[in-house]
Amino acid sequence: MKRIVADPSKCMACRTCELACALAHADTEDLVEAIFEQGEKPRLYIESAGTLAVPLQCRHCEDAPCVAVCPSKALSRPSEAEPVLVDQQKCIGCAFCVQACPFGVIRLVPYRGDDGAPKRLAVIKCDLCVRRQAEGRQPACVTACPVAALEFKEVEEDSAGKRSRLALEIVYGKEM
Amino acid sequence: MPTVTIDEKPYRADVGETILEVAQRNGIWIPTLCHHQALEPYAACRICVVEIDRGGWWQVVTSCNYPIRRALTVRVNSERAIRARRGVMELLLARCPESPQLRRLANRMGVEGTPYPHIAAAQENCILCNLCVRVCSERIGASAISMVGRGGDRTVATPFRMSSEDCIGCGACAAVCPVGTIDLIFHEDEVEISPFETRVTLRRCAECGRPVGSELVNEVLASRGGPTLVEMLAGDAYCLRCKRKKLAERLTAAVPGNGSGRAAQERSLPGGTNVQTGLHAGNPRSIRVGEAG
Numbered sequence: 001m002k003r004i005v006a007d008p009s010k011c012m013a014c015r016t017c018e019l020a021c022a023l024a025h026a027d028t029e030d031l032v033e034a035i036f037e038q039g040e041k042p043r044l045y046i047e048s049a050g051t052l053a054v055p056l057q058c059r060h061c062e063d064a065p066c067v068a069v070c071p072s073k074a075l076s077r078p079s080e081a082e083p084v085l086v087d088q089q090k091c092i093g094c095a096f097c098v099q100a101c102p103f104g105v106i107r108l109v110p111y112r113g114d115d116g117a118p119k120r121l122a123v124i125k126c127d128l129c130v131r132r133q134a135e136g137r138q139p140a141c142v143t144a145c146p147v148a149a150l151e152f153k154e155v156e157e158d159s160a161g162k163r164s165r166l167a168l169e170i171v172y173g174k175e176m
Numbered sequence: 177m178p179t180v181t182i183d184e185k186p187y188r189a190d191v192g193e194t195i196l197e198v199a200q201r202n203g204i205w206i207p208t209l210c211h212h213q214a215l216e217p218y219a220a221c222r223i224c225v226v227e228i229d230r231g232g233w234w235q236v237v238t239s240c241n242y243p244i245r246r247a248l249t250v251r252v253n254s255e256r257a258i259r260a261r262r263g264v265m266e267l268l269l270a271r272c273p274e275s276p277q278l279r280r281l282a283n284r285m286g287v288e289g290t291p292y293p294h295i296a297a298a299q300e301n302c303i304l305c306n307l308c309v310r311v312c313s314e315r316i317g318a319s320a321i322s323m324v325g326r327g328g329d330r331t332v333a334t335p336f337r338m339s340s341e342d343c344i345g346c347g348a349c350a351a352v353c354p355v356g357t358i359d360l361i362f363h364e365d366e367v368e369i370s371p372f373e374t375r376v377t378l379r380r381c382a383e384c385g386r387p388v389g390s391e392l393v394n395e396v397l398a399s400r401g402g403p404t405l406v407e408m409l410a411g412d413a414y415c416l417r418c419k420r421k422k423l424a425e426r427l428t429a430a431v432p433g434n435g436s437g438r439a440a441q442e443r444s445l446p447g448g449t450n451v452q453t454g455l456h457a458g459n460p461r462s463i464r465v466g467e468a469g
């Protein structure tokens with residue numbers, strides 16, 4: 001499947017991708033309205049490491065722990081070749097996934113869906129811009145990056161479980 | 177496939193769907209409060225009422241639990257339906273006059289205030305929608321809270337109003353409450369679910385000390401996930417920020433001259449693992465983490 005691939009040696013931490021991400025998930029084309037009025041939040045994060053910065057977002061693990069622990073089927077992965085998606089209307093805000101995600105890229109934010117239900121919180125995560133993809137466009141962060149530090153491309157798949165095994169090593173210092 | 181006519185426009189519907197589902201799918205807004213897509217319909221708040229044609233007379237029904245059996249004619253934005261919903265909102269506002277969430281919905285419905293006196297203290301700030309109780313039993317399976325008392329004393333509480341033994345401290349009740357009554361309060365090493373006076377053990381980030389989540393949730397997760405997750409959860413807890421930091425350090429480990437990544441660089445990755453970062457072959461600075469092994 002196609003994934004977002006970041007090159008930290010190019011990223012200059014301008015955070016244009018974060019803005020583009022928030023805007024792409026708002027229901028307006030107006031950046032100011034999206035951020036300040038709708039309170040839309042980005043699904044990707046610029047984290048620093050040493051002298052570099054890296055854009056991070058959901059890794060769309062093959063054996064996604066968030067999907068496994070979700071008690072309301074709000075998180076799902078329709079097929080191997082598709083991203084892990086969240087249905088905010090089904091989200092109950094228990095934050096099981098937030099604790100289970102090894103990479104810290106899913107979080108609870110104020111819910112602002114338009115189904116009339118003023119419930120308070122739901123999770124957001126990278127959806128690889130499925131909406132834009134359906135229109136034949138690239139993910140918003142990839143298009144927005146002024147130095148092309150982000151690419152959307154086909155990458156070789158890992159064998160099942162590699163990505164979350166890897167997480168175990170990265171985050172928890174376990175040797176495989 | 178029955179046809180549901182809403183405000184004079186025909187829509188296709190499946191037998192068993194509710195009026196609300198058909199309306200939402202077609203972009204027709206009906207306010208809801210006690211409805212949640214992850215839970216069974218309950219029809220407690222009455223804010224979603226609409227009119228349906230009974231052949232000669234129009235009946236006011238709750239759209240969130242009215243199942244479609246055959247062709248049906250519905251009025252969502254008739255004068256009577258709007259008046260009925262506004263009336264319900266005025267009653268609810270008397271219960272939760274301070275809730276910003278409820279006020280926002282009232283605004284959208286064109287309701288400015290309530291002519292009714294404020295409700296007795298026991299029920300203040302609760303519309304008795306039962307969402308918190310239902311999410312706790314239907315989805316979490318803990319059943320830590322329930323409705324107690326009758327009439328003016330009816331309220332949500334833990335058994336005997338004592339710190340619940342069954343609560344896992346996930347906070348779903350707080351997240352779904354449509355009027356913002358329930359809160360999580362983080363103490364030193366406990367998280368309190370207010371106003372239920374329940375306290376559970378809190379896990380804090382091993383790196384920075386920020387609250388991560390309840391200890392009991394961790395146990396529940398371990399029982400739901402695969403072996404990798406179980407192993408991960410058995411270790412230290414990390415907050416979102418620190419998890420991302422670690423990932424960032426790892427992803428930059430192989431970039432020449434990046435100080436902090438060094439330690440991580442020393443450790444080799446499992447063979448053939450692809451971290452998906454900077455894989456263009458032509459770039460001399462591109463990192464090829466994951467091709468170690």
Ligand code: SF4
Nearest residue numbers: 302303305306308353
């Ligand atoms: S506390 Fe909130 S969620 Fe629970 S019944 Fe009252 S209004 Fe509904």
Ligand code: FES
Nearest residue numbers: 219221222224240
């Ligand atoms: S949403 Fe239908 S009665 Fe509450």
